Amino acid sequence: KSKFNIYPYNSTSIIDAYLGKSVVIIHDLISLRKKNHSLSAKYVSYCMLKASQLKADYIYISKTTKRVIDSIELFKNCKGYYFPNTFFRFEEIAKKNTILDLGYILLVTGVGDNKDLDGALKLYSSISKDERLPLKILGCGNAIERVKKIIDDHKVKSEIEVIPFLDLDDVVSLYCNSTFIWAHSKYEGYGRAVAEAKLSHKKILCTQISAFMEQKDENVYLYTNQNDFYIQYKAVLASKYKDIHEQLIEHEIFKSQLEFLYGKK
Known part of the structure; x- marks a missing residue:
């Protein structure tokens, strides 16, 4: 009970x-x-x-x-x-995956107003073709046709793949095979893509909002505008992932707070 x-x-x-x-x-x-x-x-x-x-x-x-x-x-x-949000199942699967770089950016997003998908695509389109990696878009669920219409407004359609519903094993595989993870948003309650990128041993490029800044470390690259985005895009491509996480701090805090909640501390 x-x-x-x-x-x-x-x-x-x-x-x-x-x-x-x-x-x-x-x-x-x-x-x-x-x-x-x-x-x-x-x-x-x-x-x-x-x-x-x-x-x-x-x-x-x-x-x-x-x-x-x-x-x-x-x-x-x-x-x-x-x-904090926990990712124990994601972590378990990620540990079994081989970490590769298959030469694509994984944009973890959605179709809510806060995700600003159109704004993200404008930033992606602003990168010159010879510097632009292919883009995979994850997290749009049953709104794929709506997302494709947004993509049609930009001149980069051939370089973008919209990912349908996947089970968690395939989602983790997408993370682990990417060059880096991209999270673009106006506001978030947490911002799970950052934590999931860390568990996948991937760098992450993301907007400078409070929820992302809260998780800042050496593998997180923040931007505020188009010029800043390009600078950070180049930086994330040029850098190597720094393996600095033995365990997500979110998991340590979660376990500690669970003990407080049930009166063990």
Whole structure:
């Protein structure tokens, strides 16, 4: 019998919240934006606000998310736990893969407004043809046709492959065979592509946003604009991966916080 019932992605049971058995995982605060009118956005918004009102315990998945929670005074005087996203299964598969460089960039993205896929493709198109590696786009799910229409607006269609749904083994293989990982976004609650790149022993090029900066190390190359992007693109190609991770810090923190949550510390 569990001490707590933990609910994923900003949802919870209001009954459990009243009974003090609810712990809600706050992944991001996107559903609280006024322009989000979908039923699912309204549902998770209600769950978060009600859990906060009932002083429920909560879990935040990044320091960036925690800063936003504090700034809007959500879960004020509630007990919070820092549980970073974990990648134990990804790590297990990656350890069995041979790390290769098959000469392509893996853009890990999506079709949400925050992903700014059109902006990413403009940056990719700005690289001269002789310097531009082929691009594989991962993470678009069932929106592949929509992504292809966005690609059609750029003159690099022949150099881009949009990856369909894959099982995790094939996803990890894509990571491990890339030249580097690319994450372009306006804002993120966490930014899992950075952690997954580290587990794949790959360098990563990404926008300079809080969630990515939080994971900065010698293999992370940040950019803010087109000129900066090109400089960092050249730098990531010229550099060698620095093998500095024995274990993801996220995994160490997760294990420690799990012990706190269940009263072992």
